[in-house]
Amino acid sequence: MSIEVVNISKSYGDQKALDAVSFSVSKGEIVGFLGPNGAGKSTLMKILTTYITADEGSASVNGFDVNSNPKSVQLSVGYLPEHNPLYLDLYVREYLAFNADVFKVEKSRINEVIELTGLTSESHKKIGQLSKGYRQRVGLANALLHNPDVLILDEPTTGLDPNQLVEIRNVIKNVGKDKTVFLSTHIMQEVEAICDRVIIIDNGKIVTDKKLDKLISSDKEQVIEVEFDYKIEEQAIAKIPHLKSYKNIHDGIWELTFISETDMRPVVFDFANENGLKTLQLNQKNKNLEAIFREITKK
Numbered sequence: 437m438s439i440e441v442v443n444i445s446k447s448y449g450d451q452k453a454l455d456a457v458s459f460s461v462s463k464g465e466i467v468g469f470l471g472p473n474g475a476g477k478s479t480l481m482k483i484l485t486t487y488i489t490a491d492e493g494s495a496s497v498n499g500f501d502v503n504s505n506p507k508s509v510q511l512s513v514g515y516l517p518e519h520n521p522l523y524l525d526l527y528v529r530e531y532l533a534f535n536a537d538v539f540k541v542e543k544s545r546i547n548e549v550i551e552l553t554g555l556t557s558e559s560h561k562k563i564g565q566l567s568k569g570y571r572q573r574v575g576l577a578n579a580l581l582h583n584p585d586v587l588i589l590d591e592p593t594t595g596l597d598p599n600q601l602v603e604i605r606n607v608i609k610n611v612g613k614d615k616t617v618f619l620s621t622h623i624m625q626e627v628e629a630i631c632d633r634v635i636i637i638d639n640g641k642i643v644t645d646k647k648l649d650k651l652i653s654s655d656k657e658q659v660i661e662v663e664f665d666y667k668i669e670e671q672a673i674a675k676i677p678h679l680k681s682y683k684n685i686h687d688g689i690w691e692l693t694f695i696s697e698t699d700m701r702p703v704v705f706d707f708a709n710e711n712g713l714k715t716l717q718l719n720q721k722n723k724n725l726e727a728i729f730r731e732i733t734k735k
Contacts, residue, residue: 438616444493455640466612468627471637514579518590524564539582549577568595589619624726659721664688665714
């Protein structure tokens with residue numbers, strides 16, 4: 437396993453940030469680590485990168501224990517923390533050269549990560565002159581500099597505009613082909629576009645750990661939007677089997693919510709035929725990750 441976490445707990449005074457958290461991540465997985473603010477995401481990432489120690493439990497990265505072998509963990513991990521620490525008075529290349537010396541990597545690697553993260557046009561500037569989005573790119577370039585096996589990214593797309601989001605998303609997906617990526621973000625569209633699997637933490641406990649496709653498809657509630665060729669009375673709509681709720685959007689357009697594990701579109705189609713109606717459109721609207729996240733973490 438690239439990451440192994442077993443019964444990790446951590447408290448700050450009376451506040452329990454992590455409560456017996458356990459999971460594992462295999463090599464090559466891109467895992468989204470989600471949760472509300474204060475759920476314990478950054479605390480766990482700091483434990484995995486040896487910045488802080490857990491009160492209880494054990495954790496390893498690439499087979500190296502975070503407590504007994506922290507140096508090997510640090511060499512195995514590329515870490516972009518939530519508050520990206522940078523030397524603002526250094527030039528981009530100067531900063532990366534400094535870190536290349538720390539990790540004892542070839543200077544040619546600097547050009548590779550600059551190109552990989554789209555920093556070429558800004559690489560001659562001081563970091564303090566860069567926008568927040570480009571500073572994030574510098575942090576990501578630094579995390580990739582020593583070609584680590586595991587990337588741990590805490591809010592990697594903070595401050596990026598829509599175009600930059602797409603570019604960095606592609607970078608993360610590409611490096612995820614031969615690396616393990618463990619990332620935290622509040623942008624659910626990023627998780628849907630990048631991740632294979634989702635782990636959700638709430639109040640210091642893991643509440644969901646599923647493959648993304650299974651998480652989205654596992655909900656028994658399904659929403660169907662149907663358009664009939666003319667208006668129909670609400671009393672008739674209410675008689676459709678397994679119907680949880682319904683809403684008239686406009687004229688003959690209805691949004692129907694069902695509780696069922698089977699596809700209810702044939703039932704709606706049969707209902708239309710039985711009532712002398714034609715269906716002009718019949719679409720199933722799956723819940724997105726954001727809606728599922730809200731349901732799972734709502735108090």
